[in-house]
Amino acid sequence: MATSMPLRPARLCSRLVSSSSVREGPCIFCPLASWSCGTTLVCIRGGGGAMDLKVRVGVLLVSFLVMLFPPVQAFYLPGTYLHPYKKGDKLEVKVNSLTSIETELPYSYYSLPFCKPPEGIQKMAENIGEMLMGDQIENSPYKFQMKVDQKDLLACVAPPLTENDVKHFNQRIDDLYQVHLILDNLPVTRLTTAAKEPNSQLRWTWSPIGFKFDDKPEHFIYNHLEFKVLVHPYDKDSASGAVLGTGEGLDTMPAATMQNLTGTYMVVGFEVAPCSVVRDAKAAKELKYQGLLPASDCDPNKPHQVIKVGEEIVYSYDVVFEESNIRWPSRWDAYLKMEGARVHWFSILNSLMVISFLAGIVFVIFLRTVRRDLTKYEDLDKEAQAQMNEELSGWKLVVGDVFRAPENPQLLCVVVGDGVQILGMAVVTILFAAMGFMSPASRGMLLTGMVLLYMFLGIIAGYVASRMWCTLKGVRDGWRPIAWKTACFFPGIAFTIMTVLNFLLWSRDSTGAIPISLYFVLLLLWFTISVPLTLLGGYLGAKAEPISFPVRTNQIPREIPPQRYPSWLLVLGAGTLPFGTLFIELFFIMSSIWMGRVYYVFGFLFVVLILLVIVCAEVSVVLTYMHLCVEDHKWWWKSFFASGSVSLYVFLYSINYLVFDLHSLAGPVSAALYLGYSLLMVITIMFATGTVGFLTSFYFVHFLFSSVKID
Secondary structure, three states: OHHHOOOOOOOOOOOOOOOOOOOOOOOOOOOOOOOOOOOOOOOOOOOOHHHHHHHHHHHHHHHHHHHHOOOOOOOOOOOOOOOOEOOOOEEEEEEOOEEOOOOOOOEOHHHOOOOOOOOOOOEOOOOHHHHHHOOOOEEEEEEEEOOOOEEEEEEEEOOOOOHHHHHHHHHHHHOOOEEOEEEOOEEOEEEEEOOOOOOOEEEEOOEEOEEEOOOOOOEEEOOEEEEEEEEEEOOHHHHHHHOOOOOOOOOOOOHHHHOOOOOOEEEEEEEEEEEOOOOOHHHHHOOOOOOEOOOOOOOOOOOOOEOOOOOOOEEEEEEEEEEOOOOHHHOOOOOOOOOOHHHHHHHHHHHHHHHHHHHHHHHHHHHHHHHHHHHHHHOOOHHHHHHHHOOOOHHHHHOOOOOOOOOOHHHHHHHHHHHHHHHHHHHHHHHHHHOOOOOOOOOOHHHHHHHHHHHHOHHHHHHHHHHHHHHHHOOOOOHHHHHHHHHHHHHHHHHHHHHHHHHHHHHOOOOOOOOHHHHHHHHHHHHHHHHHHHHHHHHHHHHOOOOOOOOOOOOOOOOOOOOOOOHHHHHHHHOHHHHHHHHHHHHHHHHHHHOOOOOOOHHHHHHHHHHHHHHHHHHHHHHHHHHHHOOOOOOHHHHHHHHHOHHHHHHHHHHHHHHHOOOOOOOHHHHHHHHHHHHHHHHHHHHHHHHHHHHHHHHHHHHHHHOOOOO
């Protein structure tokens, strides 16, 4: 799948354009057109290979905009700015929060008494997504010079450990906390040998703090890090290096910097091998920062640095530069290597089988049952129709009650409006991610995009909720409360859950806690973007023509005959089919969220999302028809929960994942965090899938009874 390699350009720019020249010929990545390039280049990142078609479509759109506005300055998508280095240029390693799959409570790197940089701790700029994910990126004392190998450099001599320091170190090591290091926006990787396959290596995007032997009470720290930096020299064949990169944020590189790149190097890999070495603290104190320590090796048979009260730990590191044949656009391939491709395809084929089965049932309903009955009914004269009406049964008997307003119509309109907003956000976000516009090179970009998309799609939520309310009531009054409730209902649920979980995180001093400043930012975005747009959508929905019902509703509701089986049993059982569509992909998503694995097969995810929407629509139509056939005219909420009940099975699966896959999750706080986030995810899924089922059933019932001639 192409999304497993999102950073390979589909086609390289044919030439670099200086700031003072205009050249003719094929420009950008477009193989279909040639034009006069402006003073700068606009380049986008593709997916390679199988993504050529999608990339070309996107490039055609970008190319059209470029032709309309040729004199614009070059811009770079977030996370796409290259940083070439000359020999001797400084490279700085950054640190991220300490994380563990045992507790799911991230902590600041400097919450432990690690070496601090001489210039002091400096926090890097963070976006909304990074803060929601608990990232806290800071500078570190590990500094390199491009293509300059160095051995046994002193990072620092830490002050004597206090009892509290030892306690924290031991606790973090027992909970398997990991150190996350970053160089040129690349996470550090650690290679280990698989126990069952000695010839194969496993790649981990972190480094452990320390270790402990089962037969010894002491804990040992990895105080010496052996870094290996993989670099690729600039050459003409990697001209994409001049226009692609992985900087942080939205950067602009002047055209002048695209010249004279010969002799520069690009970072294409970052590896670490930690080890524990005992060093003389007194001798190290006499050295300055980055002074040369006595040579030592990482022999596992030699003594290890123990963690104990009063111990002064000497931190040191090596750095080795190695030229690699990995080209810059492919440097993320090692991180995004797709696993389980056959499993993804099996999931899609399984979903297609379910869709085909349900489509067959819907086909039978429409063409063999409904159409046959309608044709027979319409061929009779009025007298025969009147006589036949006395003998009618099934869905035709509820013609006077099928459009009777449901219970809690306000709540139904609100949840459907919010569901449309959530579904639109999911479709657009996953589509953009599948096209490669939200790569892991831009940390937090996915969550940031989701939040902003949700805000701007408030206009659709307000429109749908308001128009549905006007349709049910037949009047345009009362749309303002509906629009306000739509703007506040789901965000209120999300804020409530996040606040409760935040108190738990604050109580543990975790970086996963949302800062107060972010709360104000989110509230500001909500009140200045989402709420006004939702009210505007509500106004437009009230001004639109309400959907007219094809039949009149009786004043006295028809009594529903006793049912052989409870209707809620069918509704709950219907959720198994949509769940069968997504449960395999759900495992990979859960592993990405809770096991620290990289998920980037958004192409598969987008296909699964489309299949899920189709299955939800078909299931809801079939269940609605079954309820009408047994003269149950209260189909409104049942059509919503028929497809929305998939969320119940997702929650049960979350419990199963907690028990069997996260069985080592330590502490009630971690379990509460897991269940809280799972509950928020389940509510979100219920709103989105329930909305699909309701809107499809509404269209089905409207189409069905609009074909019936009633005098």
